[in-house]
Amino acid sequence: MSEHVTVGVxxxxxxxTVEDELTRTTAALIDAYDQMLALYELVQGxxxxxxxxxxxxxxxxxxxxxxxxxxxxxRDLGDAVAIAGxxxxxxxxxxxxxxxxxxxxxxxxxxDTQSSDVLVKRFGPSYTGVLAVxxxxxxxxxxxxxxxxxxxxxxxxxxxxxxxxxxxxLETAIxxxxxxxxxxxxxxxxxTRMPDIEGIDVSGxxxxxxxxxxxxxxxxxxxxxLIVAVGDVSGKGLPAALMMTTVSTTTRSTALRLxxxxxxEVLQAISDDVYEYLDVTGMIVxxxxxxxxxxxxxxxxxxxxxxxxxxxxxxxxxxxCDVTRVPPSSPPLGVLANLRSTVRLLPFRxxxxxxxxxxxLAEQEDASGALLGYDELERLLxxxxxxxxxxxxxxxxxxxxxxxxxxxxxDDRTVVVLRRTAAGATVDEFVRxxxxxxxxx
Amino acid sequence: xxxRVTTTLSFPTVVIEGRFDAHETAAFREVVDSIDTPGxxxxxLSETRFIDSAALSELVRAMKHAREHGYDVRLLRPSDPxxxxxxxxxxxxxxxxxxxx
Numbered sequence: 035m036s037e038h039v040t041v042g043v044x045x046x047x048x049x050x051t052v053e054d055e056l057t058r059t060t061a062a063l064i065d066a067y068d069q070m071l072a073l074y075e076l077v078q079g080x081x082x083x084x085x086x087x088x089x090x091x092x093x094x095x096x097x098x099x100x101x102x103x104x105x106x107x108x109r110d111l112g113d114a115v116a117i118a119g120x121x122x123x124x125x126x127x128x129x130x131x132x133x134x135x136x137x138x139x140x141x142x143x144x145x146d147t148q149s150s151d152v153l154v155k156r157f158g159p160s161y162t163g164v165l166a167v168x169x170x171x172x173x174x175x176x177x178x179x180x181x182x183x184x185x186x187x188x189x190x191x192x193x194x195x196x197x198x199x200x201x202x203x204l205e206t207a208i209x210x211x212x213x214x215x216x217x218x219x220x221x222x223x224x225x226t227r228m229p230d231i232e233g234i235d236v237s238g239x240x241x242x243x244x245x246x247x248x249x250x251x252x253x254x255x256x257x258x259x260l261i262v263a264v265g266d267v268s269g270k271g272l273p274a275a276l277m278m279t280t281v282s283t284t285t286r287s288t289a290l291r292l293x294x295x296x297x298x299e300v301l302q303a304i305s306d307d308v309y310e311y312l313d314v315t316g317m318i319v320x321x322x323x324x325x326x327x328x329x330x331x332x333x334x335x336x337x338x339x340x341x342x343x344x345x346x347x348x349x350x351x352x353x354x355c356d357v358t359r360v361p362p363s364s365p366p367l368g369v370l371a372n373l374r375s376t377v378r379l380l381p382f383r384x385x386x387x388x389x390x391x392x393x394x395l396a397e398q399e400d401a402s403g404a405l406l407g408y409d410e411l412e413r414l415l416x417x418x419x420x421x422x423x424x425x426x427x428x429x430x431x432x433x434x435x436x437x438x439x440x441x442x443x444x445d446d447r448t449v450v451v452l453r454r455t456a457a458g459a460t461v462d463e464f465v466r467x468x469x470x471x472x473x474x475x
Numbered sequence: 476x477x478x479r480v481t482t483t484l485s486f487p488t489v490v491i492e493g494r495f496d497a498h499e500t501a502a503f504r505e506v507v508d509s510i511d512t513p514g515x516x517x518x519x520l521s522e523t524r525f526i527d528s529a530a531l532s533e534l535v536r537a538m539k540h541a542r543e544h545g546y547d548v549r550l551l552r553p554s555d556p557x558x559x560x561x562x563x564x565x566x567x568x569x570x571x572x573x574x575x576x
Contacts, residue, residue: 268528269497316536318528320564339565362565369535369569393528393563445527 065102072099073182076189087114089190089197090163094118097165097186101179105168110158110194111136119168123150127166130154137164151175155183158191165190213272217246220275223282229255233328233456236262237423239431240448241394248274249392249446250282254289258328261289261300264390264450265321266340268366274317281319281367284308289323297323297336298375301364305338305373312368320366322390324452326382333382333452336375339366341396342408345380346387346415355416359408387426387453389415394445395430398438406437423451478506480516487512488551492522497529507537515546517573520553526560538570549573 076096084092094108098118105119107127113134117124130144131137131154144152151169165187169175175183224247228236238251248267253260263285267274281304288303295303300323312318322340326333335343342359349356364375380388396408414433415426427449434447476499477492487510491503510516518534520526534550541548549571553561561567 266528268532270529313539316532318532318535320528337565341563361563362568365565365569368532369566 069100069102069182072096073185076100076186084193084197085114085201086110086112086194086197087116089193090114091116093165093186093190093193097167097183097190100186101167101175101182102170103167103175103179104170107131107164107166108190109133109164111162123168126150127152127154127168131164131166136161145174153180153183155187157187158194163187163190163194213245216272217242217275220246220272220279223252223279224250225253229253229260231255231260231328233454234260234326235423235453235455236260236451237427238448238450239427240446241431241443242275242446243394243443244271246272246275247446247448248278249394249448250278250285251390251448251450252282252286252289254286254293256290256293259293259325260328261293261297261323261325262390262450262452263289263321263323264340264392264448265319266392266394266446266448268318270446273315277312277315277317277319280311281308281321285321285323293325296377297325297334298363298377300325301336301338301367301375302373305367305370308367309371309373313371318366318368320362320393322360322362324388324390326452329456331381331383331454332379333388335360335378335380335388337362337378338364338373338375339369341391341393344387344389344391344412344415345382346389347381347383348385357412357416359412382452382454384454384456387415387423387451389426389430389452390448390450391430392446392448394443394447395434395449397445398434398447399441399444400437401440406434410437423453426451426453476502478502480506480510481519485512486514487516488519489516490519490522494525495523495530496525496527500529500533503530503533504536507533507540513546515541515544515548517549517551519551520557521551523554523557526557531560531564531566534570535566547571 090108090110094106094116095118097108098106103119105117105123105127107117107124109115115133130152137154137156142154150171151174153167153175155165157163157165165183167175167183224240225238228238240247240249240251248270249265251264253262265281265285267277267281284307285304288307289300292300292303301321320338320340322335322337322343324333324335324343337343337360339362342361345358345360347356358380360378360380364373367373382388396406396411398406414429430449431447476495479490481488481490489506538548551573553572561572
């Protein structure tokens with residue numbers, strides 16, 4: 035009887051042991067299954083649209099599960115930090131690796147056989163990532179776990195690299211959007227409507243070489259006076275465009291304020307306003323200004339370092355046009371603190387034209403590197419005197435584009451054409467009205 | 476562009492060969508800013524075959540810097556393309572241009 039009882043107790047005891055083993059094995063299988071799921075998620079999870087912080091957070095959570103760690107800390111040198119698992123152990127890891135800056139390469143593993151096993155692994159391009167793992171209390175990391183740590187670290191490096199590329203692409207996109215917005219704002223200072231004045235036909239166009247233009251043209255139509263300015267800021271792109279908005283706005287407001295003065299005096303006043311600004315930025319601005327009073331058969335020109343202004347007059351005898359160039363009488367704005375230019379008077383009878391352009395026209399290169407040149411522009415104008423201003427502008431741009439076919443636009447291009455359509459005051463009458471800075475007619 | 480500094484009787488001359496444009500202004504500025512000879516320097520443009528507005532701005536900057544310190548920068552023997560640009564921009568009126576030094 036007692037033997038039966040003893041055998042029965044042994045069986046119960048063995049059954050209990052087997053049940054315990056079964057429970058542990060089941061738990062281990064569940065853990066292994068969870069680890070496999072975590073590993074699957076880790077491998078499947080992309081970082082193409084994640085920030086570095088999101089990558090670090092995802093990596094810490096999944097690493098803790100995959101490795102079966104008590105706690106995990108992941109951070110990068112950009113100071114994105116994430117913890118997973120036991121908070122107290124994670125703080126111990128943070129004490130080891132710190133929360134900012136690089137981790138010393140000597141920090142690899144610290145094993146305290148009584149309480150903890152801590153592993154620190156640097157990863158990613160140039161070791162920008164750090165993975166710190168805390169084993170469960172009283173246990174050491176197994177060989178399998180160490181291999182998982184390596185696998186997680188390698189994968190984490192790829193994720194961080196992808197995230198860095200994603201962030202760089204985002205920054206570039208934001209910068210491009212800002213540049214496009216700034217270029218759009220800068221372009222707003224250019225006139226969209228031409229002056230509608232009896233006796234004169236005006237047309238203007240500005241094509242930037244890049245997103246934004248350093249060229250500008252502007253009109254001041256006040257009382258009986260029309261002042262037209264064309265300018266070109268040195269350099270290209272956004273810096274030139276930003277400067278262009280300042281100079282263009284200053285030019286228009288000065289022309290409106292001083293419309294009774296000569297173009298040379300207007301130029302001098304503009305120079306006085308913008309010189310220091312240009313001096314600080316190291317830029318220069320070429321500017322040509324023409325002033326016409328309604329009904330006059332003459333137009334006044336002042337040129338500060340700008341491309342020659344063309345005067346085109348019909349010649350009935352030769353059935354062509356006489357073209358005169360007005361070169362600059364002073365350097366550009368921004369060169370001398372005290373700018374002094376002179377005024378040239380040009381005939382502006384019905385049918386006559388005055389053409390202001392920027393150097394982006396004449397200096398357009400063809401495929402062989404040859405420039406279009408001012409002589410060619412003059413030849414074109416000599417044969418375009420009887421057409422409308424719009425037509426002349428279109429012909430000039432067509433010619434420049436044709437010359438530069440197959441090559442990049444080398445500079446901003448601007449043209450303003452003023453064409454006289456009705457009779458008015460003569461040159462002699464204009465000179466009698468005065469103008470101390472008039473040097474020739 | 477090739478840029479170098481030659482010295483005659485302790486007076487430096489910056490020689491610019493080839494194309495002088497926006498891509499070369501940083502190199503030009505570095506060379507010019509490194510010259511600390513009292514009395515300034517000349518810029519030889521005889522072998523400069525192209526110059527753009529950004530490069531002209533750098534020449535103006537060098538000229539202003541020199542004048543602030545009481546001396547001048549001379550432009551020596553500008554090539555034909557450079558002479559044309561200097562005249563077209565009126566900068567020949569601002570610089571001391573020397574055709575036959």
